[in-house]
Amino acid sequence: MNILAFETSCDETALALISVDRDQDTFSIQDHVVYSQIKEHSSYGGVVPALAARLHHKKLPEMIQEFIGRNGRDIQAIAATVGPGLEPSLYAGVNQAKVLSTVLNIPFIPVNHMHGHIWSALLNNRGEGQKPNKSEYPFLAYTISGGHTEMVLVRGYNDYEIIGQTMDDAAGEAFDKVSKLLELGYPGGPILSQIAEKGNPFAIDFPRPMSKSGDGNMSFSGLKTAVLYYVQSLSEVTEHDKQDIAASFQQAVIDVLLLKLSWAIQECDIKKVVLGGGVTANTLLRERAQDWSKDNGVPVHIPSLALSTDNAQMIAVVAALDILHEVSGRSSKVNGSLLM
Ligand code: KG4
Ligand code: ZN
Numbered sequence: 583m584n585i586l587a588f589e590t591s592c593d594e595t596a597l598a599l600i601s602v603d604r605d606q607d608t609f610s611i612q613d614h615v616v617y618s619q620i621k622e623h624s625s626y627g628g629v630v631p632a633l634a635a636r637l638h639h640k641k642l643p644e645m646i647q648e649f650i651g652r653n654g655r656d657i658q659a660i661a662a663t664v665g666p667g668l669e670p671s672l673y674a675g676v677n678q679a680k681v682l683s684t685v686l687n688i689p690f691i692p693v694n695h696m697h698g699h700i701w702s703a704l705l706n707n708r709g710e711g712q713k714p715n716k717s718e719y720p721f722l723a724y725t726i727s728g729g730h731t732e733m734v735l736v737r738g739y740n741d742y743e744i745i746g747q748t749m750d751d752a753a754g755e756a757f758d759k760v761s762k763l764l765e766l767g768y769p770g771g772p773i774l775s776q777i778a779e780k781g782n783p784f785a786i787d788f789p790r791p792m793s794k795s796g797d798g799n800m801s802f803s804g805l806k807t808a809v810l811y812y813v814q815s816l817s818e819v820t821e822h823d824k825q826d827i828a829a830s831f832q833q834a835v836i837d838v839l840l841l842k843l844s845w846a847i848q849e850c851d852i853k854k855v856v857l858g859g860g861v862t863a864n865t866l867l868r869e870r871a872q873d874w875s876k877d878n879g880v881p882v883h884i885p886s887l888a889l890s891t892d893n894a895q896m897i898a899v900v901a902a903l904d905i906l907h908e909v910s911g912r913s914s915k916v917n918g919s920l921l922m
Contacts, residue, residue, distance in 0.1 A: 590675025591667025746798015
């Protein structure tokens with residue numbers, strides 16, 4: 583069977599088509615497309631929810647038409663992200679997905695965005711994957727995005743336990759806020775990490791919040807405030823200052839993320855770690871996660887850059903896994919989603 587998946591939880595409009603082989607327990611991405619709204623939001627310094635929704639509304643019909651023109655109408659289900667995310671953006675995608683599923687008289691599969699960040703790890707570089715077998719569990723999913731920073735113990739499909747999470751800002755949110763504070767522009771994470779490459783990561787000793795809390799929880803809001811106080815202490819902020827601040831801040835965030843990962847593997851006997859979410863596109867995090875893996879003897883899966891940030895392939899994979907596990911309506915329990 584073929585499933586058409588929609589992702590519109592923030593400022594990316596994305597579609598993916600996945601084929602599922604229920605006899606072989608395998609799936610394969612047939613086509614996918616992402617339209618980023620970065621250009622339209624950049625002059626506002628961040629995502630404007632009403633504008634994001636308008637752009638999804640406008641862009642989706644032409645993207646669907648092109649997609650069906652390329653791939654045909656052989657579709658047996660429609661999937662869409664129902665949460666968590668920006669509500670106006672979610673509504674835009676879910677509405678159009680539901681209309682399509684009603685018109686085509688095929689089922690609608692609701693998908694949790696964070697599950698997408700976890701399960702896209704099953705895709706190989708040809709866009710193929712298979713239903714995980716029991717021996718692959720338990721593993722630790724570490725989702726690090728603009729809205730979430732969570733360590734999730736995955737004991738089986740649909741069997742999740744959050745063992746650590748941020749108490750305030752998500753790591754990506756901290757990148758975005760510090761970028762704004764340094765007047766680097768939007769999107770904050772990628773710009774800040776680029777500037778950081780020219781700076782000295784040991785120039786400023788920013789705090790590593792909650793590093794001694796003895797649990798899996800984190801805090802990034804104090805770190806952002808420490809950057810603010812540091813900036814206020816300078817009579818003038820030069821380009822060189824910005825580079826050192828960016829590098830030292832990035833180093834502090836990654837130190838905390840990896841410290842908490844080390845805590846997690848002491849607490850839980852896991853087979854591997856799966857990273858997911860936009861911040862995993864960060865070059866230094868990717869390098870240091872690989873080093874961490876070697877040092878600790880625990881395999882770490884790092885998603886490709888295209889699968890790190892928001893996309894519809896990851897939503898399609900969850901829909902395929904729901905079919906292969908014969909789950910229906912699970913994601914309707916998504917926290918903070920009013921869409922079901
Ligand atoms: O997963 P994602 O695309 O959307 C959410 O689900 O939130 O993550 C977006 C977040 C943003 O906060 C963005 O600044 C951050 O990921 N991000 C990065 C990088 N690329 C994206 N943070 C640090 N370094 C990057 N290279
Ligand atoms: Zn995301």
